[in-house]
Amino acid sequence: MTTRLDLMMRDPTLVRNFCMLAHVDHGKTTLSDILIATNGYISQGLAGKLRFMDSREDEQIRQITMKVSSIVLQYEQEGKRYLLNLLDSPGHIDFSSEVSTAVRLCDGGIVLVDAIDGVGIQTQVVLQQAFREKVKMCLVINKVDLLFTTLKLSPQEAYETLASIIAGVNVVMSSLVNAEQIEKAGLGTDGDEDNEEEVDTDDWFMPHKGNVVFGSAIHGWGFSIEDFARVWAEKLKCNPKALTRALWGEHYLEMVKGKDPRIVKKPPKPGALPMFVKFCMEPIAQMYDVIYTNPDEAKRDSMIEKLKLANIRKNDLRSREPEVIVRAVLSAWLPLARAVMTLVTSHIKPPNVQQKARLPALFPELCDKKQQGSEFHRRLRADMERGDADSEFLVAYVGKMYEVDSTGIFMEGEKKEEQLLAFTRVFCGTLR
Structure with missing residues (x-):
């Protein structure tokens, strides 16, 4: 029987794959709780307190995210129901490999920055990782409430603080763009049209374009300029x-x-x-x-x-x-959940669009001009660019392997034992 979820998965225009990226303690897991509560997995009262995505005992004890975890959410906007695949990633520098896995599996990322601490060291690291993977990024400035309750800033001073944070993030993005252009020039590829990309520099994140949300995850509110x-x-x-x-x-x-x-x-x-x-x-x-x-x-x-x-x-x-x-x-x-989910559906592109932009980073061999004469490469590239589920090829990236109890996975009567579960992103074809 085909469920509504199956139908949504078959329509890539209604799918968004995104992850939470930030410095440690900037509010990723709290924001994830807010989004999860809208789908009824947890109550609104527990959102921000339960740390639902921190499913490991040591994560709950240490109050930090240590492993990538995922969940499927739904969100309705302007008569369309979207399927949102959310990945929560660690913010501590010791778990950077987990962040690399998250950005490889996703098409977009929500970058959180603490309004008090500003751009942290790990903020720069996750921006670099996301930039290299060519994922579409949006910015959420969290803990804006503390500008009023802790720092006792006036509205004008709060605005200046927020503007300074956005400028700081854009400086990081500008440096990444410049470094990439220098690297391409050094490799003699700056004339390659397939490798050139139009990118913003100083104005990477611009509130008036709607790709920035201001808010407070702990108090559950947020807004965009719109x-x-x-x-x-x-x-x-x-x-x-x-x-x-x-x-x-x-x-x-x-x-x-x-x-x-x-x-x-x-x-x-x-x-x-x-x-x-x-x-x-x-x-x-x-x-x-x-x-x-x-x-x-x-x-x-x-x-x-x-x-x-x-x-x-x-x-x-x-x-x-x-x-x-x-x-x-x-x-x-x-409502913060509405602001962030609208941000995701409006500014993070669906997989059938974003995969084309990401292909040089995901599969550079396919974008090599020397290989373009091959019929095999042409068909494979075309299928990957549009994320064709009916492709004759199957291309999948296994990001992680988990050892799980097989109870509930196998049919009745089958042998139950410890199994490895693969955390996988399918780029084209159907995994059966």
């Missing part, structure tokens, strides 16, 4: 796309009585705030202020009413713990 642009475009009666471009960087809103609001590049008056600060950072900072810094139940309830947040449990609002209240309110207002 989320706020949709809300404010309606109120300001302006074009959502134009507002999306203006919500990041030094752009200001000029309000003149009797005229429509106008976006300008210079402060219209002393003390004017950039639009990202005014429309994104200030509302979040105000919510933390009335819940954390200067608790004010009346102001809090007024903000909740204005935001029309009707799906908050009354018991959560009655809690004496600010953590419980802020998580209930902000996760209802700006």
Whole structure:
């Protein structure tokens, strides 16, 4: 019997293969919990506490991820139901080989960066590994809540911190691009059209393009520029796309009585705030202020009413713990899972598209001009580029082997014993 899951797997346009990449303790496993909770594997209350993907006893004891683990999730967006294959990878430098396995198996990656610590050593390592494998990367800046609750930054200072982090990540990406171009020039391949790729340098991650999410995994909230642009475009009666471009960087809103609001590049008056600060950072900072810094139940309830947040449990609002209240309110207002899953489906390409871009890294022999005259190589390359499940060839990459208890794997009556289970990515053909 063909299930809905089988049908989704047969349509590569509805599949996304991605992994979590970050420095240790930047929040990968907590974010994974948030995504997993949307599919009912764990409760929303346990998300961020259970560390569901850390299935080994030593991982739970040490509170760090040591091995790659995977799970299949579903997400519906604009009438389409997507199949998301998520891999959680370690952040500790001692387990870098596990990260290499994760990026080889995936088409995209979510790079997490701590808003307090910024770009760490392992952040640079995972960026390099992902870049070499030609996976499509998106950026999530986590722990933004700490900018307000721990560092006590103003919305303007928080914006400057976030901008500095994005610039730092883009510097790393720019250095990787430059190093690759120098290497190609040294090898005399810079004229090879098959090996040349169009890449951004300074602007690798750009919030106004929608490939950056800001949020807090521990409090369950997150947003992209587009989320706020949709809300404010309606109120300001302006074009959502134009507002999306203006919500990041030094752009200001000029309000003149009797005229429509106008976006300008210079402060219209002393003390004017950039639009990202005014429309994104200030509302979040105000919510933390009335819940954390200067608790004010009346102001809090007024903000909740204005935001029309009707799906908050009354018991959560009655809690004496600010953590419980802020998580209930902000996760209802700006759900992190929705922001990240939309990021994945919108900016990470499906395997039948991304495999073509990755082929020079995955199988350089197929991209060698000397081999292009071979009919065998032409057919194999074409099938791999489109991820053809009906291909006459079977190309698979075995990333890991696990020793597992065979209980539940074999049919009734078959011999049960310890078996090796292969963690495999099929690039074309069907594994039977």
